[in-house]
Amino acid sequence: xxxxxxxxxxLLAFLTALVPTVTAANAxxxxxxxxxxxxxRATQQVETQAGNPMVFGIASHAWWLDPEVYxxxxxxxxxxxxxxxxxxSIDWRRFEPQPGKFDWGMYDRVLGELAARNIVIVAxxxxxxxxxxxxxxxCDDSKTEIYLCQLREDRYxxxxxxxxxxxxxxAWVEHWEFWNEPEMWRYLGESGTTYIRHLRTFYDIAHxxxxxxxxxxxxxxxxxxxxxxxxxxxxxxxxxNEPWDxxxxxxYVWNFTFEEFGRHFELNYDRILGLRxxxxxxxxxxxxxxxxxxxxNNAVQRQAANLPNTFNWLKQQPWIExxxxxxxxxxxxxxxDAFGLLAIVPDGxxxxxxxxxxxxxxxxxxxxxFKNYPKDELPGQPWESDGRYFSETGQTVSGRFxxxxxxxGGLRVLGLPLTRPYPxxxxxxxxxxxxxxxxxxxxxHPEYAGSWSEVLGTLAGSDITADRRNEGPFRPLDTCVSNAxxxxxxxxxxxxxxxxxxxxxxxxxxxxxxxPISEEFQELNPDTGRMHTVQYFERARFEFHPEYAGxxxxxxxxxxxxxxxxxxxxxxxxxxxxxxxxRQYGGSRQVSTVNR
Numbered sequence: 001x002x003x004x005x006x007x008x009x010x011l012l013a014f015l016t017a018l019v020p021t022v023t024a025a026n027a028x029x030x031x032x033x034x035x036x037x038x039x040x041r042a043t044q045q046v047e048t049q050a051g052n053p054m055v056f057g058i059a060s061h062a063w064w065l066d067p068e069v070y071x072x073x074x075x076x077x078x079x080x081x082x083x084x085x086x087x088x089s090i091d092w093r094r095f096e097p098q099p100g101k102f103d104w105g106m107y108d109r110v111l112g113e114l115a116a117r118n119i120v121i122v123a124x125x126x127x128x129x130x131x132x133x134x135x136x137x138x139c140d141d142s143k144t145e146i147y148l149c150q151l152r153e154d155r156y157x158x159x160x161x162x163x164x165x166x167x168x169x170x171a172w173v174e175h176w177e178f179w180n181e182p183e184m185w186r187y188l189g190e191s192g193t194t195y196i197r198h199l200r201t202f203y204d205i206a207h208x209x210x211x212x213x214x215x216x217x218x219x220x221x222x223x224x225x226x227x228x229x230x231x232x233x234x235x236x237x238x239x240x241n242e243p244w245d246x247x248x249x250x251x252y253v254w255n256f257t258f259e260e261f262g263r264h265f266e267l268n269y270d271r272i273l274g275l276r277x278x279x280x281x282x283x284x285x286x287x288x289x290x291x292x293x294x295x296x297n298n299a300v301q302r303q304a305a306n307l308p309n310t311f312n313w314l315k316q317q318p319w320i321e322x323x324x325x326x327x328x329x330x331x332x333x334x335x336x337d338a339f340g341l342l343a344i345v346p347d348g349x350x351x352x353x354x355x356x357x358x359x360x361x362x363x364x365x366x367x368x369x370f371k372n373y374p375k376d377e378l379p380g381q382p383w384e385s386d387g388r389y390f391s392e393t394g395q396t397v398s399g400r401f402x403x404x405x406x407x408x409g410g411l412r413v414l415g416l417p418l419t420r421p422y423p424x425x426x427x428x429x430x431x432x433x434x435x436x437x438x439x440x441x442x443x444x445h446p447e448y449a450g451s452w453s454e455v456l457g458t459l460a461g462s463d464i465t466a467d468r469r470n471e472g473p474f475r476p477l478d479t480c481v482s483n484a485x486x487x488x489x490x491x492x493x494x495x496x497x498x499x500x501x502x503x504x505x506x507x508x509x510x511x512x513x514x515x516p517i518s519e520e521f522q523e524l525n526p527d528t529g530r531m532h533t534v535q536y537f538e539r540a541r542f543e544f545h546p547e548y549a550g551x552x553x554x555x556x557x558x559x560x561x562x563x564x565x566x567x568x569x570x571x572x573x574x575x576x577x578x579x580x581x582x583r584q585y586g587g588s589r590q591v592s593t594v595n596r
């Protein structure tokens with residue numbers, strides 16, 4: 001920690017000389033001494049919001065969260081604390097220990113465990129394997145890697161392949177940060193041209209895999225380093241072509257106490273606001289800041305006192321998208337590294353060593369300060385400028401899901417959004433990014449980017465009727481002859497006719513609804529209490545509503561996904577505040593039960 005601090009101060013002095021400092025005092029839209037909450041005062045933006053659930057995050061590491069290591073202790077702690085987001089490093093040197101030999105086991109396990117808990121992941125692409133470095137021995141040594149690790153030029157193709165492999169495998173992770181504290185790495189901090197080149201490579205490949213991915217440039221120093229990177233980006237790529245969609249910062253004030261500083265300084269507010277002002281000045285005020293590490297290494301009572309004031313401030317800033325406390329647990333016996341919410345039970349010699357047998361316990365009152373802080377306040381409006389917000393459910397639809405929703409009938413056919421985009425496990429153990437609507441679940445398939453199949457509906461109709469295949473309407477037809485009023489489909493051995501056929505053809509046919517998997521028959525609709533003529537398709541259920549005869553609502557889709565979520569306890573009242581159905585923006589924490 002001392003070495004890190006000394007190097008940080010030296011870099012700050014060096015970079016300050018390279019760019020003019022933009023301070024809160026001269027920044028547009030900022031005030032130098034605005035009240036935050038209660039007696040807490042610090043520089044902040046005038047505009048505030050009520051809350052942001054994504055500030056209740058933890059910065060951690062996969063090699064400790066692994067169920068095969070300490071995951072049986074740490075994963076339940078994340079749930080108990082009400083953690084909403086976890087920032088994890090995806091280390092190249094770990095997932096490709098030998099050229100062309102990929103080992104995803106640990107990351108598959110940990111990211112899957114977090115996704116299953118509906119915890120939003122911020123991934124950091126980081127590190128260089130020794131075999132790709134100019135100094136293999138120095139790069140393989142964790143004590144010297146930040147000084148001696150440097151990518152060999154003849155391994156740049158391997159670097160590009162590693163980026164594509166990681167982002168493709170975890171395409172359902174929407175938020176990526178490039179590198180951890182690049183200023184601390186000698187060849188990145190002292191040569192911004194190298195960092196901007198690597199960042200450009202990561203950005204372009206990541207956006208090729210997923211055009212809507214959000215990539216953050218990373219800085220420990222703040223505005224001085226990012227000002228330097230902005231200048232380089234403009235020189236190399238032109239103004240407005242910066243290879244980042246967000247900027248992340250580590251605004252540590254390691255051992256803050258109010259008595260020592262004389263004012264609230266739980267975070268380096270000036271450094272946060274200086275960086276925010278830089279983005280505004282450069283025309284990037286629409287890009288969010290991520291606080292991907294912060295924390296304190298002083299007495300546990302001080303840590304507990306600092307946390308509420310920090311949350312109070314972070315949640316009010318509409319331009320802060322994520323915040324992650326560093327970290328969940330202590331990792332050695334050094335007092336300088338005692339940042340954790342959990343402490344290590346001392347061994348027989350009274351030393352809290354991190355051994356394979358280590359046991360953790362809550363570090364009070366710090367642990368309860370995080371756990372008991374109210375987490376139900378919401379931002380008033382979405383961050384996404386291109387999205388469509390639905391006040392009925394507090395959800396937004398944007399990007400590829402919005403395009404697909406519009407193309408396939410929108411509210412008329414698919415209904416209201418019931419969730420945010422979230423990862424959902426597939427039958428083969430893989431994960432896909434999905435968004436649920438009242439009548440359909442849309443899946444993102446980045447391998448089909450640019451085609452209609454990039455976003456597909458799940459086979460909700462097939463899944464919900466899997467145990468009904470022996471019922472008469474679902475049995476394959478013995479014979480079927482197509483004519484002017486009826487189409488026959490050999491794919492499922494069923495037919496489609498009259499009004500249902502017209503609706504099917506009008507709103508996308510097989511791409512939207514799949515093939516018919518039943519014939520028309522009468523079925524009770526629990527919402528209306530009436531019998532309706534229905535027909536099931538691979539992705540939908542059509543319902544004939546004679547009460548709307550002659551109108552566009554004569555044929556409606558069944559609320560298959562709403563019913564599925566309701567059965568799972570995901571709708572109001574939700575059984576878990578982390579569920580993707582919980583409102584993202586505005587209003588009370590509930591989900592609309594609008595039927596049509």
